[in-house]
Amino acid sequence: MTFSFSDLIxxxxxxxxxxxxxxxxxxxxxFAPAQFLEQLKLTEFESNYGxxxxxxxxxxxxxxxxxxxxxxxxxINSYFFRKKLTKQLKEKLKKLDPxxxxxxxxxxxxxxxxxxMPMDHPVVSGLLDxxxxxxxxxxxxxxxxxxxxxxxxxxxxxxxDLGLRANMTEEQMxxxxxxxxxxxxxxIYEMSNK
Numbered sequence: 001m002t003f004s005f006s007d008l009i010x011x012x013x014x015x016x017x018x019x020x021x022x023x024x025x026x027x028x029x030x031f032a033p034a035q036f037l038e039q040l041k042l043t044e045f046e047s048n049y050g051x052x053x054x055x056x057x058x059x060x061x062x063x064x065x066x067x068x069x070x071x072x073x074x075x076i077n078s079y080f081f082r083k084k085l086t087k088q089l090k091e092k093l094k095k096l097d098p099x100x101x102x103x104x105x106x107x108x109x110x111x112x113x114x115x116x117m118p119m120d121h122p123v124v125s126g127l128l129d130x131x132x133x134x135x136x137x138x139x140x141x142x143x144x145x146x147x148x149x150x151x152x153x154x155x156x157x158x159x160x161d162l163g164l165r166a167n168m169t170e171e172q173m174x175x176x177x178x179x180x181x182x183x184x185x186x187x188i189y190e191m192s193n194k
Contacts, residue, residue: 019060023064089131089152089156090156093132093156094161102180103127106181108162109177115148116145116188116189116193117145119143131152133149141192
């Protein structure tokens with residue numbers, strides 16, 4: 001059985017506040033004038049343990065700098081990842097097929113932000129996989145669970161994406177309104193969305 005220093009302490013799990021604390025304290029003990037240490041009654045402590053203050057200070061400052069660099073890289077990566085996801089989501093919204101459009105139009109027809117839908121329906125599960133729909137609760141009726149349009153999708157979803165056009169005739173609007181998913185006439189759907 002081998003032993004390593006990382007078994008004793010994992011620096012990544014130590015709160016950075018501890019490193020700030022030790023960095024500030026060791027920095028004060030290193031760089032403070034002798035009169036200041038005398039006033040705090042730390043001259044004897046400094047003479048006994050002074051050889052460790054420099055090492056502690058260097059380790060703490062290095063860890064804080066590395067943590068800041070890691071934090072900055074993490075924020076940059078997160079920004080580009082969100083930007084990439086948003087771009088992919090916009091493309092998915094532009095390529096919705098008529099059955100996906102009809103599911104999303106249910107939110108407009110019912111004028112609700114949350115609707116119970118059959119999670120096992122291929123169109124609904126496809127919209128869940130695309131992160132256009134999200135499940136709002138784990139409690140449902142049968143396979144009907146409360147669903148909502150995800151915040152990023154809602155932000156970029158337009159009426160055009162739902163198959164609606166500005167210059168549609170009344171007959172075309174009625175045709176679109178009648179084109180609803182087959183499960184909307186189901187008794188469980190009606191009871192779940194009262």
